[in-house]
Amino acid sequence: MKTKSFFIILLLLSLLQPRLLAQIDPDKISAQAGIVLDADTLEVYWQRNSDLQKYPASITKVLTALVVLENANLDDLVEVSDNAIDSIIGNTLWLEYGEVQSVDNLLHGLLMVSANDAAVALAEHVAGSVEKFALLMNAKAKELGAKSSNFVNPHGLHEKDHITTAEDMALIFKGALANPEFLRIANCSEKTMPWHGKDEDRTIYHATLQALPFPWVIANKNGYTDEAGQTLVYGASKNDTIFIAVLLDSSDIYNDMEELLEGVYTSLCYHDIICSDKNFTLGQNLYRTQGELKIAHLDDKDEIDNYVLLLDEDESSLHLAQGQVVLARTEIARISEELSKKMPLSWLIYAWPFMLLFWVIYIYKLRRLN
Numbered sequence: 001m002k003t004k005s006f007f008i009i010l011l012l013l014s015l016l017q018p019r020l021l022a023q024i025d026p027d028k029i030s031a032q033a034g035i036v037l038d039a040d041t042l043e044v045y046w047q048r049n050s051d052l053q054k055y056p057a058s059i060t061k062v063l064t065a066l067v068v069l070e071n072a073n074l075d076d077l078v079e080v081s082d083n084a085i086d087s088i089i090g091n092t093l094w095l096e097y098g099e100v101q102s103v104d105n106l107l108h109g110l111l112m113v114s115a116n117d118a119a120v121a122l123a124e125h126v127a128g129s130v131e132k133f134a135l136l137m138n139a140k141a142k143e144l145g146a147k148s149s150n151f152v153n154p155h156g157l158h159e160k161d162h163i164t165t166a167e168d169m170a171l172i173f174k175g176a177l178a179n180p181e182f183l184r185i186a187n188c189s190e191k192t193m194p195w196h197g198k199d200e201d202r203t204i205y206h207a208t209l210q211a212l213p214f215p216w217v218i219a220n221k222n223g224y225t226d227e228a229g230q231t232l233v234y235g236a237s238k239n240d241t242i243f244i245a246v247l248l249d250s251s252d253i254y255n256d257m258e259e260l261l262e263g264v265y266t267s268l269c270y271h272d273i274i275c276s277d278k279n280f281t282l283g284q285n286l287y288r289t290q291g292e293l294k295i296a297h298l299d300d301k302d303e304i305d306n307y308v309l310l311l312d313e314d315e316s317s318l319h320l321a322q323g324q325v326v327l328a329r330t331e332i333a334r335i336s337e338e339l340s341k342k343m344p345l346s347w348l349i350y351a352w353p354f355m356l357l358f359w360v361i362y363i364y365k366l367r368r369l370n
Helices: 009-015 057-071 082-086 103-112 116-127 130-143 166-177 180-186 253-269 301-306 336-341 343-369
Strands: 003-007 033-038 044-048 077-079 100-102 190-193 202-205 217-225 229-238 241-250 270-274 279-282 285-289 293-296 307-312 317-322 325-334
Touching: 033 166, 033 253, 044 166, 044 253, 057 103, 057 116, 057 130, 057 166, 057 180, 057 217, 057 229, 077 103, 077 116, 082 116, 100 103, 103 116, 103 180, 103 190, 103 202, 116 130, 130 166, 166 180, 166 217, 166 229, 166 241, 180 217, 229 253, 241 253
Parallel strands: none
Antiparallel strands: 003 307, 033 044, 033 241, 077 100, 190 202, 217 229, 229 241, 270 293, 279 285, 285 325, 307 317, 317 325
16 A cells, blocks of 8 residues: 655644553453542543442441541550440451450451451440441541442441442542551551460461552452442552552452453553544645544653654555554544635635725825825
């Protein structure tokens, strides 16, 4: 195919777009609701039913930890009540009646092994009761921008009115990621603490910290109940971008998250060079793109000097090439003829002052001659 080549540097600089939405196969995501967004700009990479109310299960503990960190000292001592042990089921820190632990140790249990007894003990320490602590949780959630959530306990065990959305949890998790102590505890892989009534210490491990094979993880918290399904909040950083992912009502959070992370990685590594419906000039003619033109992200911006645009002979498509290799193409349409039809009107708009001046001078000279 014969082509016409044009120098592309100025065109690239004028048309370059910063982001391409993640390309994710919806059939590979089991979660009934979820979202992936930029933590700084809140730009959405992917979403599914992100405003649909769902049960959060143990990702509730992200908000619990944040409220505790803002209302208690890490070295405060907490005496474990009977209620903290008797009122819960599921994961525990194996706390004993009357045991005394620091807030810091209980927070590690809360986030590392999703300990429900630690959640109640912390709630009672901060607010006096689970019910009063829930008020603090809802106030904090609203402060962070969550508009469709209602929390009634600090652990996420099923209660009908304990609900959230993927969008709300993303905003809550964003608030948690901004807290250095939350990050410290959430990224702890092993923690040793005293074990009440025993000679040896209690050692706990963070089972989900490295559950996904991505080195750019910031923090994560998973959850599960029969009613909620599997849930997960996840934070990661790549190419100076911090993003947050939330999955609700999933049947396979780790497969889902791997698909999402791979898709987001692609979106972070690719740029739209020319967007759809974008006007640009090549030679003396004006064109409009019919689709996107995208290439791999340039780590070295000087590489842009090596790119050229190739216009095919019938002027119906535009190719981006590096040397002899065509990297991408997009359909285009020549619109110079459309503009030429509008030229008389645009010409009159800009020319009438000069025409008026001409006639004023002409009439003035005629009067002088007479």
